[in-house]
Every structure is written in C-alpha cells, then in structure tokens.
Amino acid sequence: GAGVSQTPSNKVTEKGKYVELRCDPISGHTALYWYRQSLGQGPEFLIYFQGTGAADDSGLPNDRFFAVRPEGSVSTLKIQRTERGDSAVYLCASSLGLAGEQFFGPGTRLTVL
Amino acid sequence: AQTVTQSQPEMSVQEAETVTLSCTYDTSESNYYLFWYKQPPSRQMILVIRQEAYKQQNATENRFSVNFQKAAKSFSLKISDSQLGDTAMYFCAFFATSGTYKYIFGTGTRLKVLA
Numbered sequence: 001g002a003g004v005s006q007t008p009s010n011k012v013t014e015k016g017k018y019v020e021l022r023c024d025p026i027s028g029h030t031a032l033y034w035y036r037q038s039l040g041q042g043p044e045f046l047i048y049f050q051g052t053g054a055a056d057d058s059g060l061p062n063d064r065f066f067a068v069r070p071e072g073s074v075s076t077l078k079i080q081r082t083e084r085g086d087s088a089v090y091l092c093a094s095s096l097g098l099a100g101e102q103f104f105g106p107g108t109r110l111t112v113l
Numbered sequence: 114a115q116t117v118t119q120s121q122p123e124m125s126v127q128e129a130e131t132v133t134l135s136c137t138y139d140t141s142e143s144n145y146y147l148f149w150y151k152q153p154p155s156r157q158m159i160l161v162i163r164q165e166a167y168k169q170q171n172a173t174e175n176r177f178s179v180n181f182q183k184a185a186k187s188f189s190l191k192i193s194d195s196q197l198g199d200t201a202m203y204f205c206a207f208f209a210t211s212g213t214y215k216y217i218f219g220t221g222t223r224l225k226v227l228a
Binding site: 031033035040041042043044045048055056059089091093098099101102104105106107109 | 117150155156157158160163204206210213214215216217218219220221
C-alpha cells in the first residue's frame, strides 16, 4: 500500500483479555517501530524491528507485551491479560533503514474496560 | 538519556497571524535529527519539518520554519500565515543517528487557529 496501515482502527476489550494489534508497513521498509501514546502525551517507544528480529525491545512495559514480525513485513503487537492502564493509541511506523525517516500509521485506539 | 521538553501545552493564534512553538532538548549526542510532527484528530502523525544537527542553516518548508539553536539545545517552530487547517497537536521529536534509532517525543502543544 501507499502508507503504513494498522488494524483494527479501534479495539474495545475487557480487563484480563488478550488482544492483537496489526501493522502493515510500507512495502520495502526494513525497519518497523511500535509506539504507545497515552492521553495527553507524546508517543513513547516500545520496540523496533530490523527485518525479522527485535533489535530493541527496551520500551515494552512488562512481559504482558510481546511483538513479532515473522516474515520481516507485517508485525503484530500482542498484549496478554490487558489492564485498564493499557488503554492508549498504539502507533506503528516504518522506515527504509534504521536511520531513515519514520512514516507513521493512523494508530489503533485500545480501550480496556 | 535524551529528553524533549515542550513547555506550552496549548496555544492559539488568529488566522493569518504568526505563531511560534517552543521545544528544548537534552542530549550528549553530536549527530542527530530534530522533527516537528503535526497530529490532527485523525491521529495520523504528519511530518512538518526536519532539521539535521550538522546543518547550521534553519530548515524551511513553505509557511513553516525553524529556529535551531544547537548550543542552547532549542528547536522552535514558526508557522506563518496560520490557516484553520493548522489546528492540531504539534510534537517535537529527537532522533539520534547512532545507537538508539528511536524517536523521543515531547508532550506536545495543542494549537488552535481562530477564525
């Protein structure tokens, strides 16, 4: 596609449930990033991939969060046992290389009731 | 660790006037980029302008320009001839070209352009 796409656009779930958020990067972009944007805040880094491997996952808040990119393209952010504090917009970005400009998707708004 | 500070949570400006948004940052890196992003209610982060730290000349993009003061670690955005479509959240971001490869964002400034 022309830009980074994310699905779903909005996700409402109940506390304790498992959710998956998907990111489709720009074709050919080798680097992929996940950020979390809480209400009234700027985006905060979670994890990035170069190819299939997670190059830096230091931003993941705890072990309930996990992300994969098995074929070096689409990535899935997985959250287990969701908590109300996980409610936020989750943004994905991709770039041609690690030092390239990052292009952002429209985000997934996650609401945990 | 790098930090980015935006000290103006909200600002407003009359249509056609000029407004300046402030951003300061802290880093020990010598090679980096600075960005201003616009985020309308659609949530889409749109790149407004970027500045390479090694360039002394301030970047400009049509009505948008920056005042980059490297020694003071300051990076302000000037919007000239403000338009209603400029209403959005604006985020300043820092990116080091070695090591971390992640954007560090400020907390944002909500800009409202008044008709």
